[in-house]
Amino acid sequence: MVRSAVHVYLRTRPTSAGSSSLSVQQDGKTIKMLLPKNAEAGLINNQLEHLLFKYDGILPKASQETVYSTCAQDVVDHVLRGYNGTIFAYGQTGAGKTYTMSGDTQSYQQRGIVPRAIHQIFKEIDMRVDQEVVVRASYLEIYNEVMYDLLADHFDTLVPSTGASSMDGYGQSSEQYGINHRDAMGGSKKGHHKGTAVGDPYSGHFLGSSYKKDTLHVVDAEVKGLVKRVANTEEEALALFFAGESIRSTSKHALNSNSSRSHCIFTLYLETKQGSDSLGMKGLQSKLTCVDLAGSERTKKTHASGQTLKEAMFINKSLSFLEQTVNALSKASHSRGASSGGRRVLGEDGTSASSDQGNAFVPFRQSKLTSVLKDALGGNCKTVMIGNIWPEDRHLEETISTLRFASRVRQLTTNAVVNERRDPEFLVKKYERQVANLKQELAMRDALSGTSNRLSSRYGSFSEAEKQEIKRIARKMLNGETPIEDVTLHSLNYIRELFMQVKQCADEQKSELGNKHASAMLELETKLKQFGSDATKVEAASKADEGKAASDEAASAAVGESDKPSGFHVGNAPSDARPDRGAGTPVASMENQEDLADTYQDVSAPMPLDLSPALGTSMSGSIDKSTAFDLFKYEVEEGRNLSMILKERKKRLTDLRHNLRDQTMELNSGKEEIDSLTHALKNREGTKSEGDQDVVDEEQYKYMQSLKTAKRNYREVYQKVRDSQLQVQTCSRDVVAAKVDLYKRFNDWYPRTMANVVSRDELLAKMNSLSVQADEENELLDASEHFDKVEMQRIILEDPDSLAFHTAKKSLKKMTPLAKGKTLRGEKAKATMTRRMERDLALNFGLKQ
Ligand SMILES: Nc1ncnc2c1ncn2[C@@H]1O[C@H](COP(=O)(O)OP(=O)(O)O)[C@@H](O)[C@H]1O
Ligand SMILES: [Mg+2]
Structure with missing residues (x-):
């Protein structure tokens, strides 16, 4: 809210005579x-020698531009920000009100406040790309x-017509459309307010239907029925402004009247829609009212009579x-002046100058003009008055009158607020x-009164x-x-409280998830580093397998057929014949065996075989190692082949395991x-008696026969299980060997x-450049590579601890050329590859299965 005094400026019309x-x-x-000293006019107090009037500014020889920037610009600025603004010119006829407000409509330099305001408004609107502003105008x-x-x-x-008629050329009642006749001028007998088509004494044409009247009325400073043109x-x-001006001046000519006898109010309405906030589309509505008042001269000095007198009376x-x-209003402000610094603040409707404002009655509704200007004088508006004076001694009385009025206006205060409008x-x-929400709340209260739930009464x-x-x-x-619908909201x-708890739970879950993620990443890293330990594990696994084989042999022996029919003991092998973790039935040990290939990395190797020396710590500044690993697997032929293997x-391992599982189940049912x-x-x-x-x-015989068949079948299935077990073991080792090989x-x-490669692109470029060389040496080195591969597999299986040694030695050898590099197929391929890489890394290193 902008609480401000009405700003008053005084503009003097240039004059040759001047005033002493x-x-x-x-x-x-x-x-x-x-x-x-001896003034005749009773208005002037002979006791005083001089009068002083203070305003917000005096503009003696100001240009139109200066007047605008001093008096109007700020008001227009406010209008653009959603406030209402009013600028009005007051003064005697000929003092320059019209010149100030409209200016010379033929001269750009001499244009007045209205055309300049229009310019400022549209210039600003053009810059507001994110806002939709609708401008309307009324006159x-x-x-x-x-x-x-x-x-x-x-x-x-101008509408062509055949003469003074109550109907115009379009069959419309001219009463409805015709210009209002000012009877003393037009000679019509119809009376003061009756609209009549009036002959234009200059063109011979009839003035068209320019005025609309009588349908207009003022409600809350708003003229209802007034046309607002976009x-x-x-x-x-x-164009709208000039059209209104031309009608105003034409009617003046037509009636030989003086536009100074009417009040002219040009209004621009701005409707701004600005971006949606949390409450939806917000809009601003504001208006700029520019008033060119009728001349303020006193009638008693004009010796007017007839229509002029009547006009003068109305104006007066x-x-x-x-x-x-x-x-x-100013009196009311005086009565409160002692406590509020001389300025009076009115209520928003501008009519609050009654009860607490002393006895002052504010006659807003007594005239059309004051009704329209209600806001401008004491309501929701930023208001500026320009007092126009004609500084010649002969106009001294009118000048004093204007100066006094201006002083009183300056005591008024308004409360301008941004006029927000919601969609x-x-x-x-x-x-x-x-x-x-209210219904729900009511239902809650109803429930509350009928229930003793302790939570609801809390x-x-x-x-x-x-x-x-x-x-x-x-x-x-x-x-x-x-389900959320089932939760009773007490x-x-x-x-x-429920919200708070939900938030707390969500926070807890979030941090849990974060921890899991972090530990999974850590695990992955550790596994990558300790890959070398796999070999050790492979050996351990193979030893375990041997142990198990031994136990299985024992079990097999136990599942024998005794000479005595009572001698059956299935699967009870001596406990020392089994490896610790294989304790229980042969089935149990096979289940453990099944997981072997995947669990090897979970067992920490006694002496981890670290492949990392081959990577070199100096590589830390280069591209991400896991990305490189992915490149190796997908873009380098060698890596691709190994990865395929x-x-x-x-x-194959998966297939074998499935097979083993089926056989195991068969064995169990046997x-x-x-x-x-x-x-x-x-x-x-x-159940048999002693003798029998x-x-x-x-x-008994039937049972024994069945038992014999069952045991034979069991042994057959057992043999198959054993074979499959061995196949799984071998294949597990092959998988490990392939992993080690790939990683090595x-x-x-x-x-x-x-x-010297720091980026992925550089790496690809390098791979491409090396591919030529690789092509040349491919054949030769393929063989040597193959040898290396077999050799390395052997080393890992025989003595994993020696791997570091071999790797280090090999790295001294001549650089193995890269297999043919391939360029990436664009960014999409990169993204797909990254996803595959993540999945494969996880698969390869046992995080997922
Ligand atoms: N500041 C000014 N500079 C130049 N000419 C002016 C100025 N003020 C008024 N005039 C001229 O004085 C005459 C009367 O002014 P006008 O604006 O019609 O007075 P009003 O509307 O108050 O009756 C016009 O011809 C106008 O051009
Ligand atoms: Mg005028």
Whole structure:
């Protein structure tokens, strides 16, 4: 809100005669008026020698531009920011009001405040690319207390017609469209306010339907029914203004009247839509009102009679109401002056100058003019008045009158606020939401009155136990155990607590997830570093396998067929014949065996074999190693081949495991069959009498036969399981060997290729340049590479500890040329590759399966 005084400036019309009584003081704001000692005019107090009037500025010889920048620019600026603004010119006829407000419409240099304001507004709008601003214009003339719309629908300023007729050429009632006749001039007998087509004494044409009247009325400083025309450009706005001006001046000519007898109000309305905020589309609505008042001269001095007198009376009436209004307002401000610094602040409606403002009655509604200017004089508006004086001694009385009025206006204060307007559609939605919330709240209260739930009756803070309970509900909600709709919302306080608990749970989950992620990354890194330990593990695994084989042999032996029918013991091998972790049934040990190939890296090697020396710490500044590993696997032929081998072996391993699993299940069911048959046989024996013990009866025989078949089958399946186990073991080793091979070759390749390479692109370039050389040496080195590979596999399997040694030695050898490099297929390929790389790294190093 901008609480400000109405700013008042005084502009003097240039004159040849000049005035000996008027002088501007040094501050440029005070005007000193010497009073003639023997003045006849009763208005002048003979007791005083001079009068001093202070304003916000005095503009004695100011150019139109200076007047604009001093008086109007700031108001227009406010209008652009959403405030209402009013600029009005007051003064006697001929003092320069029209010149100040409209200026010379034929001369660009001499243009007045209105055209300049239009320019400023559109210039600013053009710069606001993110805003949609709609500009509308209206032009109102108040003449003899009747309002005329200078921009109302009309067919043209001049409409051809055949003569004075109540109907115009278009069959429309000229009463509706015709210019208001000012009866003393037009000679019509129709009366003062009746619209009549009036012959243009100059052109012989009839004035067209320019004015609209009588339908207009003022409500809250707003003229209802007044046409507001959209102006999309500065040019369009100026055209509207000029059109109104031309009607104003044409009517003046036509009626031989003086436009100084009417009040002219040109208004620009701005509607700004600016970006949506949390509450939806926000809009600003503001207006700039430019008023060229009728001449303020007193009638008693003009000796007017007839129509002129009538006009003068009306002018006087509205201006005197304006004066009364201003007087009342300034008086009220005086009455509060002692406590509020001389300025009075009015309520937004500008009519609050009653009760607490002393006895002052503000007659806003007494005239059309004051009704329209209500806001400008004491409401939601930023207002500037320009007092025009004609500084010649003969106009001294009018000048004093203007100076006094201006002083009183300067005591007024307004409260300008930004006129925000919300998108109605959005408001409806907002209110719907509010209604829904209120309904829910009501339902809550209803429930509250009918229930004794301790949570619902809680409006204070919750106890720890209650908080825990709410937390439990929050967890269930988050885990999806409880659908959100099923959560009873007991009170607003409860909802708040629930939100807090949900947030807390979410925070906890987030940090848990972060920790997991971090430890997974750490694990991956560790695994990459300790890859060498795999070899050790492979050996350990193979030893374990041997142990298991031994135990399986024992088991196999135990599952024998005794000479005695009662001698069956399936799967009970001596405990020392088994490796520790293989304890239990053969099935159990096979299950362990199954995981072997993948769990090898989980067992920390006693002496980790570190391949990292081959990478060299100097590589730290080069491109990411895992990226390089990926490049190696996908872009370097050697790596691609090794990676392929690894994949094939892993695939075979998976197939073998599935096969082993099926056979194991078969073996288990075979064992169950043997167990139940043995049990049945024993039962049968138990039921026999002493004498019959040695005789095998038919039932017994049947069981024994079945048992024999079952055992034979079992042994067959067992053999198959054993074979498969061996295949799985071999294949597991092959997988490990392929992994080691791939990583070892990568470790060879990496430092060679990475030397002085700092970016992925550089690496690719280097790979490409080397590919030529590689082509030449390919054949030769393929063989040597193959040898190296086989050799390395052997070394790893025989003595993993020696790998570092071999690798170091080999790195001294002549650089192995790179396989043919391939350029990447664009960024998409890079992205796909990165994803594959992440997945494969995880797969290769046992994070996922
Ligand atoms: N500041 C000024 N500089 C130049 N000419 C002026 C100035 N003020 C008024 N005039 C001239 O004085 C005459 C009367 O001015 P006008 O604006 O019509 O007075 P009003 O509207 O107050 O009756 C016009 O011819 C106008 O061009
Ligand atoms: Mg004028």
